[in-house]
Amino acid sequence: xPVKTEWTTNTFGHVYKGRSLFKGKTPFQTMExxxxxxxxxxxxxxxxxxxxxxxxxRYHQYLVSAPLLAHKNPESICIIGGGDCFAIEEAVKFxxxxxxxxxxxxxxxxxxxxKNYPAIEKCLRDKRxxxxxxxxxxWMEKNxxxxxxxIIDLTEPHGPSKMxxxxxxYRLCKKRLKQKGIIAIHTDNYYLFPExxxxxYKTFHSVFPNILTARVDMPCFGMGWTxxxxxxxxxxxxVIDGNIRKLKKQGITFDQFTPSxxxxxPTHEELNVxxxxxxxxxDRKPFDKFAKxxxxxxR
Numbered sequence: 306x307p308v309k310t311e312w313t314t315n316t317f318g319h320v321y322k323g324r325s326l327f328k329g330k331t332p333f334q335t336m337e338x339x340x341x342x343x344x345x346x347x348x349x350x351x352x353x354x355x356x357x358x359x360x361x362x363r364y365h366q367y368l369v370s371a372p373l374l375a376h377k378n379p380e381s382i383c384i385i386g387g388g389d390c391f392a393i394e395e396a397v398k399f400x401x402x403x404x405x406x407x408x409x410x411x412x413x414x415x416x417x418x419x420k421n422y423p424a425i426e427k428c429l430r431d432k433r434x435x436x437x438x439x440x441x442x443x444w445m446e447k448n449x450x451x452x453x454x455x456i457i458d459l460t461e462p463h464g465p466s467k468m469x470x471x472x473x474x475y476r477l478c479k480k481r482l483k484q485k486g487i488i489a490i491h492t493d494n495y496y497l498f499p500e501x502x503x504x505x506y507k508t509f510h511s512v513f514p515n516i517l518t519a520r521v522d523m524p525c526f527g528m529g530w531t532x533x534x535x536x537x538x539x540x541x542x543x544v545i546d547g548n549i550r551k552l553k554k555q556g557i558t559f560d561q562f563t564p565s566x567x568x569x570x571p572t573h574e575e576l577n578v579x580x581x582x583x584x585x586x587x588d589r590k591p592f593d594k595f596a597k598x599x600x601x602x603x604r
Contacts, residue, residue: 309339311354312602314497319354319527321347327421331413333465335604338421344525346421348389350414350460352604357525358422361391364491366562367519367532369395372454372487373402374548374559375517375540379453380404383481385441385469387458388414394428398557405433406452408441410465442469442477451483457490462501463603467591470505474588475512482537488513489534493594495578497528501594503583506533508592511585515539519566542567 307325312318323341330336337349345358356364369392373379379399384392384407396405409415415436418425428434437444455478462470478488490509495502510516513535523530534540545564552558571579586592595603 309337309349311349311352312599313527315599315602317497327417329413329417331411333411333413336414336417338417347525348414348418351464352602353461354525355460356389356391360524360561361389362395363521363561364523364530365391365395366559367521368392368458368489368491369456370398370559370562371519371532371545372456372489372534373399374545374552374564375487375534375536376453376485377544377548381452381483382406382454382456383408383450383452384456384458385445386410386460386466387456389418390415390422390425390429391418392456392458393431393434394424397428397431397434398552400555402433404452405431405435406450407434407436408444409436409438410440412438442474445477445481449481451481451486453483453486455482455486455488457488461493461594462505462586462591463593463595467586467593468588470508471586471588471591472508472511475509479512484537487534487536487540489532492518492531492533494526494528494530495575498594499578499582501583501592502531503579503581504586504592505583506579507583508586509533509535517542517567518571520569520571521566 306322309321321341325339327338334351340346347357348355378401381404382396387407388409388411459466459469492505493502516533516535517540519532521530542564
């Protein structure tokens, strides 16, 4: 049975036993779909796992549903990245949304997932969904649209995506949020990637001081992962709890999401990483997570 190895760092990685369903290239990156008994189908971009069918709910409920649940009445959402479209699948659950926009540079990933995941094909038929293909940052600079929720669903800061992790980009995001809008991002693992973890947090926090953090186990990543959401004013867990109860009455549940994770305090080790590691990522000096990694880590 075929074995796939994913290198996480220069000296540590994961092994998956199953079969490769697809290997190919888009104009922007390599892509592979691999299937095993533990996670089902998994999407790899440039050798790095992005999502698995087994636990994508966990990923997207903290990245997408959390900020929507934290908003009293979200009517618009903009997803930056998110080519696998599972962020859209999560967003369409919210009937209050009138506009679901995704800005994605790689149409090849969208087309592939639409063809191979029936759930994605179904959600993309929702009339509220709009996909714009191209550079998300350029679109945001040219369009003054404001949103109730901004979701930053990107590959890790490397290559072109690193310019969407800078202080200037977060300032642009702030301009594209409505007064009570909420932004959500994923922010890495502090033990394996202390520089990336601390840099993303410090850069994000320099623009958005009111941050809530959830520390979540991600089985397909083989590590814990952090999700953060922020707003111009403090975010209320009572609003999240209330919206969860309302949606449950409508038959919508979030089986891998719990607001209580936002109450977990950071460990001394994590605080020490934030104190001693990382820097501000700027347009003039953007942070690249894999700059010092061996080429085999990112293929």
